[in-house]
Amino acid sequence: MATGLVTAAGIDDQEKVQGSVMLFNQWSYDGVEISDLSVEDYITATASKHATYIPHTAGRYQAKHFRKAQCPIVERLTNSLMMHGRNNGKKLMAVRIIKHAMEIIHLLTEQNPIQVIVDAVINR
Template sequence: MAAEDQPDPDKPAGTDEEGAAAQLFGEWDITNIEYDDPSTERYITVTPVAHTMGRHAGKQFQKSEISIVERLANRLMQTEENTGKKQQTMQIVRDAFEDIHERTEENPIQVLVQAVEHSAPREETVRLKYGGISVPKAVDVAPQRRVDQALKFIAEGVHSSSFKTTTSASDALADQLVGAANYDVQTYAVNQKEEKERVAAAAR
């Protein structure tokens, strides 16, 4: 490798040859994302790549290395009528991000990270059997599962808000993310998280 091709050790990671910050969709900066929840920080990955072409498929726990934006898009596809429509789903996410920026004037990736953190349940219940009797027991949720559950709740909220209604999927996604980022309990994702924790508290 020629000397001019060597990476500059003084240049921050995530910048291109001109020194511009790495951007998702060529528009949103990913270098200054803040995390409020240290337990889930390592499982909420932000990268400028929004479509990895399934290179992580089949690798255990590799999903945590995938961009949280792509994981959200993949989760949105997990309904019968939307299976496999990756390009359409990515366009929905892009439209939702633009809508979020217009509403809040904030980086929509930061809003997504906050929404995931606020929608991630800390406790849930399992069923233990004692002599044929099922007894609910409250348990802590692993950080990786917390992120999985948050994405599930957000996707379910988008589907329920936009399916057979006049609300577009991108508007529904923007509503869910902004509401969850603001910890609005009327938002489906936050409501489900609160419900899980309420049931767990009763089973302690």
Template sequence: MSESESESEPEQDPESEAPEPDAPVDEEEATERALLFGVWDVSDIEYRDPSTKRYITVTPVAHTMGRHADKQFKKSEISVVERLINRLMQTDENTGKKQLATRIVRDAFEIVHERTEENPVQVLVRAVENSGPREETVRLKYGGISVPKAVDVAPQRRVDQALKFLAQGTRSASHKTTTTAAEALARQLVGAADYDLQTYAISQKEEKERVAAAAR
């Protein structure tokens, strides 16, 4: 009895105490992974539009190095922040300049936070939801006559159109002016999130829906 007890006791004590100091380190690493640009938390984002919720993905990764390009429509699985960055690159000045576009978005987020005291990622999600048109027109031909017809817009296309309008508004407001691209983008995000009709993205959405309503 005494020999078996003496052999079993020293084997259990060091193993039971080993994993305890590692627990807080894992929690700190998990919180760091959830921060976009090392600053913004993306774990508690609210969605007001259930139709586009599936296609507005928010992750702390802002550069996936083109992993979504191997399959059609896989772009909806990457972060909406990276999709905005990619849209900003689709201009003559920023073509292929991913780091420059990323810096513009990062600086714009800081400006949005200073003005609204909100999480800029939440402001971006709300701006995309508000800027996506719900109706647009297509051209149908009847006997050689082209007739406009109003159609519903798919949720994925709504997100694409919203990001396009935000990028176009940023470029038009900062091209050949003293306004920086980050300042112009911040104005677009804040205005679209508040549904300001003077914002380029909201005005384009209203125009498309107005033309579609006339073609019903």
């Protein structure tokens, strides 16, 4: 009986470690800050509501006005790569490109790539 409690506590500790949503199971949404107040409502990069494991939610963000502001910023970047006719509908290729780009950003800057993307969007 006591071992069941110990294993249950061990499972709870593992769930706390694995419970946080990380983009591509590598980068956490925790600590991502949006420094510009004017775009804070339009950039979704926090783990509270719209955190995803991969930027492929298949959400209907265009159905209402300003609903695309709820789309995660990394997914919006992924969708913007699929613009021209030859890239139309190739979302998995765009996701792969974003993942490789984020790995390069992490290797070069040693920062959270989600924070780097948010800062790049703010600076235009």
